[in-house]
Amino acid sequence: NAGVTQTPKFQVLKTGQSMTLQCAQDMNHNSMYWYRQDPGMGLRLIYYSASEGTTDKGEVPNGYNVSRLNKREFSLRLESAAPSQTSVYFCASSDSPGARNEQFFGPGTRLTVL
């Protein structure tokens, strides 16, 4: 039982490059989330998916796209990376609804955009 896994753990991009962050969970959760964490700002929700086939914007969706590939997997794509997207990205999952249930976080991806 691995919980929530994320790949890659670290990534360095140049401005304008694209990449996809992968996330998978093995807890049969309906809800999945992508957060970014910047120093002094806590966790900010980028996108979330309440169930397979649905996605919704969070607080800071600009510059990102997501895909809920199936119940297990939820990916985050940066089409044209910018230095402002340098951050630590966490994926999380929970039973639905998230407001009533514990979120389980993955280990994070540390992204640097030069």
Add this chain to the structure above:
Amino acid sequence: QQPVQSPQAVILREGEDAVINCSSSKALYSVHWYRQKHGEAPVFLMILLKGGEQKGHEKISASFNEKKQQSSLYLTASQLSYSGTYFCGTAMEYGNKLVFGAGTILRVKS
């Protein structure tokens, strides 16, 4: 509508107590508490729901004042392992979105 946490940081000696507060300007459905150690993922501590229901670890104590939209996390007889950053996350409705506060850094010294 990011919740406001206080204090921003606190330093304790082992065995001392601490209270971390989380307040919102909007009516809340639930308040979540997480702890994050440096370089690691946040870990769940507790959920407090409108109406009085609580879910979480037995050793963690917290309160939720629905009228004031405030929650407090009580850390008693602190141990070195309590060190980390504590985040509250708030939900205004029955749904999936949480908004997290900026965090409270707790350091416990021996």
